[in-house]
Amino acid sequence: MPTYDYRCDACGHKFEEFQSFSEEPLKKCPACGKKKLVRLFGTGAGVIFKGSGFYETDYRSESYKAAAKADQEAAKPAATAESNGTAAKTDTPATPAAEKSGGGGAKKPKSRT
Numbered sequence: 001m002p003t004y005d006y007r008c009d010a011c012g013h014k015f016e017e018f019q020s021f022s023e024e025p026l027k028k029c030p031a032c033g034k035k036k037l038v039r040l041f042g043t044g045a046g047v048i049f050k051g052s053g054f055y056e057t058d059y060r061s062e063s064y065k066a067a068a069k070a071d072q073e074a075a076k077p078a079a080t081a082e083s084n085g086t087a088a089k090t091d092t093p094a095t096p097a098a099e100k101s102g103g104g105g106a107k108k109p110k111s112r113t
Contacts, residue, residue: 010036 002021007014008029017026025039060068 005040005042006037007040008032008034008037010034 001018003016003018004025005014005016006026008031011029011032011034013029013031015030019026026037027035029035029037
């Protein structure tokens with residue numbers, strides 16, 4: 001909700017009023033009681049963020065935070081296994097049908113030992 005500046009044309013009284021956007025402007029001066037109140041145009045206010053930061057996740061629900069934490073915990077063992085080199089290899093061996101028919105691919109030379 002914004003703060004509006006008002007000035008009375010009758011007595012010159014100036015003040016600020018905290019009002020909703022949907023509220024009608026004030027008309028009666030609180031100092032003299034005359035209906036000569038005018039809402040002034042202000043320059044506006046800049047937005048000032050103080051602190052270490054404001055993030056989208058700062059205001060999430062508790063259920064969302066719990067689900068996100070569970071997802072992170074589930075992802076940790078897989079990431080650890082991959083970094084240690086113990087993850088299963090994904091190389092696919094040649095199919096027997098392709099080897100028998102010649103398959104058009106290059107054959108591996110037999111090692112001589």
